[in-house]
Amino acid sequence: MDSAPPAASLHVWLLGGLRVTWDGHPINAFESDKARALFCYLLLEARPIRREQLVGLFWGEQPEARARGNLSRVLSNLRDLFPACVSSDRTTVALIPPTPFWVDVHSLRAAYRAVEQTPDAPDAHAALHTALELYQGPLLAGFSLPGCPEFEEWQRIQQEHWHTLALTAWEWQTAYHRQRGEWEAALACARSVLELEPWRERAHRQLMLLLALQGEREAALHQYEQCRRILATELGVTPTAETETLRQRIADATTDDAEMALVAPQPLALPFVGRASAHRWLSACWEAARHGAGGLTLVAGEAGIGKSRLVQEALRFVAGQGVPIFSGRCFEFNRAVPYQAIHEALRPLLTDASPSADTPLWRLLQPGVGAPTPRTALFAAIAAWLPGPAVLFLDDLQWADVDTLDLLHYLVRNPGGVPRWLIGAYRPEECPPDHPLTHLAQTLNRDALLQTLTLDPLTPDAVTELTTRLFGDETRLAAYLFQESAGNPFLIGELLETLRDQAALRVTAGGWEVAGELPTDLPLSARTQDMILQRTQRLDETAQYLLHLAAAHGRPFDAALLAAAGECAASSVTATLHEWQARRLARPVPAGWDFAHDKIRAALYQSVPPPLRRLLHARLVTALEVCDPQNVSALAYHCDQAQQAASAARYLLQAGDQARLAYAHEQSVACYQRGLELTDDVTVRYALLSGLESVYDMASRREEQRTVLEELAALVTTAPFLATPRYAGEVALRQAHYAEATSDYRAAAAAAARVVALAQQADDGALLAAGYQQWGYALRRLEAPLADAAAMYARACAAAERAGAQAVLVDSLQGLANVAWQQGDYATAKAHLAQSLALCQELGDRRGEADAYNIAGLVAQREGDLAAAQAHYARALELRRAIGDRRGQGLSHNNLGSVALALDEWDAAEAAYHTAAALCRTTDDRWGLAIAEVGLAEVALARRQMESARQYAIAGLAGLEQVGATQRAAQSRRLLTRITQATAHQMEQESAGKAPPCGGDGLPQPHTLRRDGDGALPSCS
Incomplete structure (x- = not known):
């Protein structure tokens, strides 16, 4: 870029500090720093900005009327400084500089994009x-x-953007000069990178490599030491393995330059994969054109999909046949230059067959020389000078000026009797119905003069082939790349470069390899973000605003939500959605609309300064509260992002409750914990902690559950509003359940008694019912008289029915069913279970349903129907797995083990009891663990593994005694006696040289081993 063009009225320098001139005169009369800031903001945003956004950005701390007055005053100052450049109405403000004008960052961006599009062009x-x-x-x-943190955040983001762009550009320059052997220029560019970012390790490697390739090994090793010191001082890290590998090669004096080049940080060139059928199609088009078919071939596809690469691969084949190729590219910012792409394509004709200076073609190739040429004469001259056979390829036709498209149309219609292949590539999303290229395509298609290929993303198989050819067998990387890129080759290339920058890919002697875990939240590269944002910048102000709203929403959206949040008419939103679809920014989905790829959403959202993000989220909160008030998870998210802490905490509580009732444990925990971070309101904190404790209980996360219980107990003790019998009773109920879950049944009974007393003080019928139910459970586990447990359960049922507490009624009926089957009254047990199961299904209580099937299995097993028992236990286990009830799963495995034991299926019994033991250990269920150990003792005894049987029986007995299960402990003592007797019997048989009684499989018959008087099997109710 040259210095500011002299014809421009307005010149602006932003990089390194603000400097502005108008008609060559410095502009210093800004009325304030806020006026300077507003000028820069409007200039760089280059779009109409809503007044409320500007007010929030610069005067957010002031009352609205005063802030709007200040905005009007500053705008008046800008109008005085820059006549006719400030455009405003009641809602928006924009800066429209005179034409031409010059801004340093615009020049840098234009030059950057030119290299991006033509990376090998010296100019x-x-x-x-x-x-x-x-x-x-x-x-x-x-x-x-000062005082405008939102603006300063925007400024920081802009600084980071241009800093990153400059870094990338200097790295491009370094690689370009190195590839051409221009060592001094490459060294200077590499040092420029380090001036901008001294800790950029890749730049240190570039510099080390360049010095080594020039024979300056000592200087290269000195550069390594400098890199190591900077990384240690600035970042507290050591150089990566890639840098160490390069240092070692440099230190090896026998390593030659060719070997050194192997470790150069070259870009990862993607192999040409997944385009075989498209390549064949283009080859067929060329064959048809070579034989005089004529017409125009178009390759269509979204940005980065690989159109140019495909055509280049096809043209490589054509060029191998000796056919001249003329290629040009259209540029978005050069549409004011007529025939720019044609001029670029035909430039080789100046040297190959220089036309005379008096021809129209010569005037085209030497712009600015001579008088303008009539269009027909120019078109005819180009047609005449194009040799045949030949290929003319024009890339990015969506940016072509009308003159270029007219010339292309002329060449299609006037082949001149020689075979020519006219081929172009374009992005359909940039060609709305009124686009000149659309009109040309429609015209040629009607006359059968158009062939179009639409290029799709790479398939998962193609991405796997790509990674295999680059890295070997890397299916994990292939799946990752496809997930992140949706098969877009440009995005795949950028992802690989970013992975290399983050040391997830490293160089080895054999090439590249994946190093460690792949990152889950990879940042967008600057080029990826620029590519995406370019596609959105041509939308009008309303469409861009709605697009940013959709990006902030972060999930599928619908027209009604956007209309409400954007305060737009429904018809306008519908038209905008279809425009996004045409530009391949969004697509319809069953839930409404979604972005065509999540990278689009991410790029848009990252481009919005945080203050404006908060405004977008606030608008979405307002809209959702009207359009979708039940969507509490979305409301919680947007309130949080809008920094509306109190509302966010309330919605997070509701979202956590929804997730908990759906047994989505991790999601519910995340909601509750985030809500606790946002609020000091004791009532909201109490509700959040209560929900969190319930999730920890279901998931058997006992340590975390105990910590939350302690916080709840402290809260109802210290917070005046919560220091009531009702809240104290609710906490005591949770403590009773925790004690029961950890097999401390005496503590459970004591806590349940406190619940009953507190519930009576609070006159809370539902709490009273829950207290009685929990008390009855503890009594049954303590093996108190069954009549006492039954009385508690009966009181619980009566209180629950009076209070309408159906969930407590479910548990109480199941308690009565347990008492009934233990008393041998199976009909009554089944009646209670039927009533309980019906209530569970009505309430959607899957935990209660699982418990009902478990008890039904116990009843069936006692009745001798082992097949039915096994089916009931399996159904209970299925439900408990689905809801994440790990303690309940342990009980189910114990019961399945008892059925297998009764069927003499020793392998199945052993597997079930081992699984039960593992689950009970992790859930701190000492009672269930003891039952599993007794079951394993029975299995070992049946297999005559006497020492194992004895060890398991001793462990089970100790556990049962510890939890106060006296009857079960007595059964375990009798089991130990049987094991002792069987051991003695086995020793007698062995000393006599006789084999023990065995079944067909060589194992002892069970009836000879199980004679304890009550026939009890180790199972759980």
Whole structure:
């Protein structure tokens, strides 16, 4: 880029500090720093901005009327300084500079994009080098706006953007000069990278490599030491393995330059994969054109999909046949230059067959020389000078000027009797119905003169082939790349480069390899973000605003939500959605609409400064409260992002409750914990902690459950509003359940008694019923008289029915069913279970339903129907797995083990009891663990593994005694006696040289081993 063009009225320098001139005169009469800041903001945003956004950005701390008055005053100042440049109405403000005008960052961006589009063009690199000299420091260096944190955050984001762009550009320049062997230029560019970012390790490697390739090994090793010191001082890290590998190669004096080049940080060139059928299609088009078919071939596809690469691969084949190829590219910012792409494509004709200076073609190839040429004469001259056979390829036709498209149309219609292949590539999303290319395609299609190929993303198989060819067998990386890129080759390339920057890919002697785990939240590269944002910048202001709202929503959205949040008419939103679809930014989905790829959403959201993000989220909260008030998870998220802490905590409580009732444990925990971080309101904290304790109980996360219980107990003791019998009773009920779950049944009974007393004080019928139910459970586990437990359960049922507490009624009926089957009254047990199961299904209580099936299995087993018992236990286990009830799963495995034991299926019994034991250990269920150990003792005894049987029986007996299960402990003592007797019997048989009584499988018959008087099997109710 040259210095500011003299014809421009307005010149603006932003990099390194603000400097503005108008008609060559410095502009210093800004009325305040806020006026300077507003000018820069409007200039760089280059779009209409809503007045409320500007007010929030610069005067957010002031009352609205005063803030709007200040905005009007500053705008008046800008109108005086820049006549006819400030456009405003009641809702928006925009800065429209005169034409032409010049801004340093615009020049840098244009040069950057030129190299991006033509990476091998010397002119483009020379222009980029000149433009990079404009980077004299951070954008608006030294400028700050105290009291306006939102603006300063926007300024920081802009500074980071241009800093990253300059870094990338200097790295491009380094690689370009190194590939051409221009060592001094490459060294200078590499040092420029390090001036911007001294801790950039990749740049240190580039510099080390360049020095080594010039024979300056000592200097290269000195550069390594400097890199190591900087990384240690600035970041507290050591150099990566890639840097160490390069240092070792440099230190090895026998390593030659060719070997050194192997470790150069070259870009990862993607292999050409997944395009075989498209390549064949293009080859067929060429064959048809070579034989005089004529017409135009178009390759369509979204940005980065690989159109140019596909055509280049096809043209490589054509060029191998000796056919001349003429290629040109259209540029978005050069549409004011007529025939720009044609001029670029035909430039080789100046040297191959220089036309005379008096021809129209010569005037086209030498713009600015001679008088303008009539269009027909120019078109005819180009047609005449194009040799045949030949190929003319014009890329990015969506940016073509109308003159270029007219010329292309002329060439299609006037082949001149020679075979030519006219081929173009374009992005359909940039070609609405009124686009000139759309009209041309429609015209040619009607006359059968058009062939179009639409290029789809790479398939998962193609991405797997790509990674296999680059890295070997890397299916894990292939799945990752496809998930992150949706098969877009440009995005795949950028992802690989970013992975390399983050040391997830490393160089080895054999090439590249994946190092460690792949990151789950990979940042977008600057090029990826620029590519995506370019596609959105041509939308009008309303469409862009709605697009940012949709990005902030972060999930599928619908027209009604956008209309409400954007305060737009429904018809306008519908038209906008279809425009997004045409531009391949969004697509319809069953839930409404969603972005075509999540990378689009991410790029849009990242481009919005945090203050404006908060405004977008606040608008979405307002809209959702009207359109979708039941969507509490979305409301919680948007309130949180809008920094509406109190509302966010309330919605997080509701979202956590919804997730808990759906047994989505991790999601509910995340909601409750985030809510606790946001609120000090004791009633909300109590509800959040209560929900959290319930989730920890279901998931058997006992340590975390105990901690939450302690906090709840402290809260109802210290918070005046919560210091009531009702809240104290609710906490005592949770403590009773925790004690029962950890097999401390005496503590459970004591806590349940406190619940009953507190519930009576509070006159709370539901709490009273729950207290009685929990008390009855504890008594049954303590093996108190069954009549006492039954009385508690009966009181619980009566209180629950009076209070309408159906969930407590479910548990109480199941308690009565347990008492009934233990008393041998199976009909009554079944009646209670039927009533309980019906209530569970009505309430959607899957935990209660699982418990009902478990008890039904116990009843069936006592009745001798082992098949029915096994089916009931399996159903209970299925439900408990589905809801994440790990303690309940342990009980189910114990019961399945008891059925297998009764069927003499020793392997199945052993597996079930081992699984039960593992689950009970992790859930701190000492009673269930003891039952599993007794079951394993029975299995070992049946297999005549006497020492194992004895050890398991001793462990089970100790556990049962510890939890106060006296009857079960007595059974275990009798089991130990049987084991002792069987051991003695076995020793007698062995000393006599006789084999023990065995079944067909060589194992002892069970009836000879199980004679304890009551026939009890180790199972759980």
